[in-house]
Amino acid sequence: MELITILEENIRKNHQKDWYIFLYVQKILMEKYFDWLELYINPKSKSLIGKGQLSIGSKNYSILLSYSPFHNHRYDRIYIDDKTIKYNKEIHLYRDLSLCLYHPVIDKPAFQIIPLFKIIPWISEWIVFYEQWKKYGVWLGKEIKH
Template structure:
């Protein structure tokens, strides 16, 4: 393990000790960048989650989408976010970047060290929707892809 990985482990332990403060910062950052989402911090069992919904219609998209975001350091692993399209319902398809639970695959974890802030995931959600509408029209997924 190198020094950067060691520092990231200590940072994550700090986040887990003060999750409410961490989520407050993530909430302010996301709402500062995106007016379309309403977020709140909720206690779930013994942990906290940042949850929110909103409507998003990126430039170039023909329709508006209802988005649900759940963000928590207690999910485990490098991924703190779970972002889903609630309406219109998008079924899982192996050719689009989506997990079987219908949460969006916005990036390859090996390409990013540590956690991704929620505001970046929300930005990538807009890009995902543009690629999805392209897929609906032409049947191919545009952009980089890693098989997983």
């Protein structure tokens, strides 16, 4: 295992060990910046859960999220509750239909996680690019092909 991988895994283990404090800090930061999300810590799943309506233009999008150091690979799982959105690697979705908002290796700072409050604005960008993709058939946002 590479040294960076070992150090990053130690960070994750510390977040898992002190999961409630870690999630509580994330919740406080989120509440400071995003009053449109209702947030609570779910002790059963050891995750921060959020729901809310995001308005872009004249359309509302129902957002669901889960954030936890116990999720595999990345802490965030962010969904748009819209049955018309289907899996397609061209629109930057994971197979579980969570949004792909950043590259989990290239975009993540070394020895750090991306705090949830920094990820939330990327949802709006994803939606704008998704709506453009529906019109033009091309993802117009910055991307790294998977």
